[in-house]
Amino acid sequence: MDKNCLNYGIEISDSDWEGTPASVRQLVEKMGQHIQKSDQELADLKAQQQELLEKINRTSNNSSSSPSSDPPSAQKPTEKKKTGFKRGGQPGHKGHSRFLYEPEDCKEVLNHRPETCSCCGEKLSGEDADPYRHQIVEIPPISPIVIEHRLHQLECLSCGSSTRAILPVDVNPSGYGIRVVALVAVLSGLYRHSTRMVQSALADVFGVSMSLGMVTKLRLEASDSLESVVSEAKIYVQNSPIVGADETHFVQGNIDGCNEKKSQAWLWVGVTPLVVFFQIALSRCSEAAKNLLGENFCGILNSDRYAAYNWVGLGQRQLCWAHLKREFIKISERPGVSKEIGNALVKQQEKLFELWHRVRDGTLKLVEFQLLAQEIRDSIKSSLQEVANHEIGSREKTPLAKTVRTCRQILKVEPALWLFVTAEGVEPTNNAAERAIRPAVIWRRTSFGSQTYKGSTFVARMLTVVTSLKSQRRNVLEFMTKAVDAARKNRPAPSLLPEGNTSDEQVINAV
CATH class of the missing domain: 3.30.420 (Nucleotidyltransferase; domain 5)
Structure with missing residues (x-):
């Protein structure tokens, strides 16, 4: 412990410090230790506060959390600019009409002809080469096809033993046909129904009664x-x-x-x-x-x-740029140097994707994009390197320390960020x-x-x-x-x- 331990800007000569009573010097040393401990606790509290703030402010924009987990404050409604056009299809837009079955697929085709003119009342005759088609689609009542196999048992007149017939080789012992097994698998795998919901759907819609254990058994058959x-x-x-x-x-x-x-x-x-x-x-x-x-x-x-x-x-x-974008946003939401570097990285990322979308739209040639992407790459790498050069403690938990570690990790895999620029068919996300x-x-x-x-x-x-x-x-x-x-x-x-x-x-x- 030295005479300047409190660092208040007051210099004490060696002679004065030596002349200070031992009890006072001891008190000063204890005060210095207490201040150092308080400073460390304050730094730890600030780090914890920043960590809690990051957790509170975590959304799908700055983390891998799903959009459904975003708090209401993060779900900002998008404001659409008024165009002056009415709702619905605009002039020149190709409309979408209802799907119509072919006439040969219809059970019955009914023709309706007007008898009199709606304007003057005269009788009408002739044929319409292209009549308006209106179809009614109905589902017939569904009932299961049940085939019963009766296995008879007969007694031998010679020895008296009984023998029962066995099922044919092509008859499955489960008691359910291939379409039932397939339907159980589809209801479970495509529509994600539970075992009980599959049981209920089979009974309500198809009239097929089945136990919960049999649903599981048929699922396993489908899986095999x-x-x-x-x-x-x-x-x-x-x-x-x-x-x-x-x-x-x-x-x-x-x-x-x-x-x-x-x-x-x-x-x-x-x-x-x-x-x-x-x-x-x-x-x-x-x-x-x-x-x-x-x-x-x-x-x-x-x-x-x-x-x-x-x-x-x-x-x-x-490597996925969508994940990288969230890292950049997270950095930009931290205080100090992190905020400045984070904002710069976000801007470069947005510029890169704006150019990439132009390449996909055909409004920017690939060769031009590659040249512009190299400039963006140099800028991003320079920003990452600038932060990575900061000296931090191995256990430091400050916002800057987190940013430094993130930038160092990204730099280790930096070449894998740019393959989509040169390799055809590779997406950046x-x-x-x-x-x-x-x-x-x-x-x-x-x-x-x-x-x-x-x-x-x-x-x-x-x-x-x-x-x-x-x-x-x-x-x-x-x-x-x-x-x-x-x-x-x-x-x-x-x-x-x-x-x-x-x-x-x-x-x-x-x-």
Whole structure:
């Protein structure tokens, strides 16, 4: 402890300090220690306050939280500018009329002809070559088709023993046909109904009575019929040139003893334009990511900055700018240097996406965009480096310390931010994977996950089938019926891969 410990700007000569009574010097030392401790506590409180403020102000704009979790204060209604036009379709707009069935698909066609003129009352005759068509669509009463098999038992006249007939080989012992199994799977996987809701829908709509246990049993049969289908889809995704990946937490119970450690389950997704693959694993580590993408993955990975994907080289990665934008906004909401750098980063990001949208619209050539993007890249990198050069303590929790750590982390993967500028077909965001995983999140919230490994497998397989078929505009119920029928007859299952010569670009343009 020295004579200037209190740092009040008052200098005391060595002789005066030496002449100060020992009790006074001891008191000064204790006061200095107390002030240092108070300063440290104040700094910690400010850091805690800033951390709490960030939590309070957390929205979908500055974090990975969903928009549905935003507080009312963050949900600002968008004010549309008045155009002066009336509501509805504008002149020149191509209208959309109701879908009409072909005449041959109609059960009955009734022609109605006016008898007299609505103006003068004269009788009318002749034919209208193009009459106005109005169709009434009705659903016939639905009743199940029940085929009863009676297994007779006969007694042998020679030995007296009784023998009962057995079911034919092509008759399934479950008591339900392939369309019922397919419908149970679709109601569960596509429409995300619970076991009890599936039971109720079958009874109310189709007149099919079924126990809750049988609903589960038919789900598992449908899941088993999709094993080879989903395996083929997995290989397709792993060998695709561009794959989007994402993951979200899932709940898997331990009723069957397959999750004795009661580990947190994770739902992973690999996305291509036409085929999507889901898997559920009891881990969020690199091994699960390798199982999703394949250990020898050679394509381009579009994902967020989660560390489980770090085994993929930076030259093969495009990191999501939507996640990066939220990081920049979070930095801009902190005080001091963080606010200035954050605002600069947000402006550069907005400028980059404005140019990117012009490239997609065809109003800016790719070569020009690449030159302008290089200027933006240099500016962003310079801003990140400026903050990263600040000296901070290893345990410092100030807003600036958080910003410094974030900027250093981004700089480590900075080359993976710009692949979309030069590689054709690569998007700057991971929105495709996030859109694909959203129905799974809704399913998780309504079902609270699964209780067994087989239940998780059913979820992953149905999500794979439903999402892929929707991308290809194929009928899910029809596909599931074929899959169950093929499994019961030991025939090859239908393929989930794109039919014919349809290319990814053709499907995207059609959508």
